[in-house]
Amino acid sequence: MTRFLLMNGPNLNMLGIREPAIYGADTLESIEEEVVEYGAKLGVDIDCFQSNHEGELIDKLHEAHSEYDGVIYNPGAHTHYSYALRDAVASIDVPVVEVHISDVDNREDFRKISVFDGVCFAKIKGHGRQGYLEAVDALLDR
Numbered sequence: 001m002t003r004f005l006l007m008n009g010p011n012l013n014m015l016g017i018r019e020p021a022i023y024g025a026d027t028l029e030s031i032e033e034e035v036v037e038y039g040a041k042l043g044v045d046i047d048c049f050q051s052n053h054e055g056e057l058i059d060k061l062h063e064a065h066s067e068y069d070g071v072i073y074n075p076g077a078h079t080h081y082s083y084a085l086r087d088a089v090a091s092i093d094v095p096v097v098e099v100h101i102s103d104v105d106n107r108e109d110f111r112k113i114s115v116f117d118g119v120c121f122a123k124i125k126g127h128g129r130q131g132y133l134e135a136v137d138a139l140l141d142r
């Protein structure tokens with residue numbers, strides 16, 4: 001069976017509470033549930049992982065190398081500065097799609113930079129929770 005990992009970085013556990021005008025009122029749990037259900041309908045088994053810790057996220061990406069056929073990844077603020085996570089994505093032979101709930105290119109200047117450019121095969125931004133479902137499609141289309 002095809003297996004994907006849905007991975008969320010720092011502060012995304014605060015969805016629902018965190019800046020709802022930007023990120024919406026939905027919790028990460030409800031988003032994860034929807035993505036898992038959507039995957040199941042398409043014959044994809046999806047595991048979810050969230051961490052606020054860079055090292056744990058790096059370890060999970062390394063594990064993904066042998067465990068998963070694709071990764072859906074919202075790196076949160078790590079997007080803008082974590083070369084260690086960029087290198088972890090580049091280290092594994094698994095396609096990774098970068099997802100952002102908000103439109104990072106139309107916010108503060110520092111959010112316009114993604115250190116994942118060139119190592120993720122696609123980027124989906126500004127589509128809210130729907131973006132995670134689009135990422136499932138993008139991995140399947142690939």
Ligand code: DQA
Binds near residue numbers: 076
């Ligand atoms: C985010 C955008 C990032 O700039 C921010 O640091 C986040 C969430 C998004 O989903 O829109 O934590 O990745």
